[in-house]
Amino acid sequence: MTGRAWPFLVARGRRRGYSALLVPGFLREHGFLEATATPLDDVPSRAAATPYGVLVWAEHTVTAVEARGEPRDEYGRPLVLLHGFLCPDGDPATGAAALTRTRSTALAVYDRFLAGEEGFRTERSEPFEIEVTEVAEVVRPRVSPPPAPVRPGRGLAWAGAGVLVAAAVAAVVGFASAGNDVPPPPLPACGPDVVTPSVAPTVSAATCVRGRTTITHSPRPAGHPA
Secondary structure (H helix, E strand, O other), rough: OOOEEEEEEEEEOOOOOOOEEEEOOOOOHHHHHHHHHOOOOOOOOOEEEEOOHHHEEEEEEOHHHHOOOOOEEEOOEEOOEEEEEEEOOOOOOHHHHHHHHHHHHHHHHHHHHOOOOOOOOOOOEEEEEEOOOOOOOOOOOOOOOOOOOOOOHHHHHHHHHHHHHHHHHHHHHHHHHHHOOOOOOOOOOOOOOOOOOOOOOOOEEEEEEOOEEEEEEEEOOOOOOO
């Protein structure tokens, strides 16, 4: 069965860090390329399933001829290409031949990149035919809708209203109580008719202030000697 393979390239320059320099033309976003196509550890190539198809890539160390000069970056690290292809139509049957093709494409793009790293803009690739063994099932993450809000029953609504009313009444009562909490008027000064009783005052006793002393007394009855 014939499918499509879209070349891609992830690499760094002499001054610019790793980034996607060539991406499949049908993609709207390509951040997963840089996250998936990582340097290899003593293997010729690697494949990984992605939401957009099977990603196959290999690693190539740039030579001095290919770099048109020093094949190292400003820190002395060798320039390395991570090139390959994305196949949305199935599992590639002949990956080695396809990787040889993508290396040639990647070197051409990389040559343009080295000529002006700061101004280089990511290029988009066109597909080529490749044999696939089976149709790949693209699995995209499912996004569940948010749960519908639970509407309270009528009884709960009335209970909530009762709580609000009770709170409002408590606030009004507290405000009224706070308004009545005023200090009592000062005691009157003792007049000349006030005498200090020699015994405990009666129930009808009164209170006044003489100097700084509070006196509890019985008013002097009429005709009482001064």
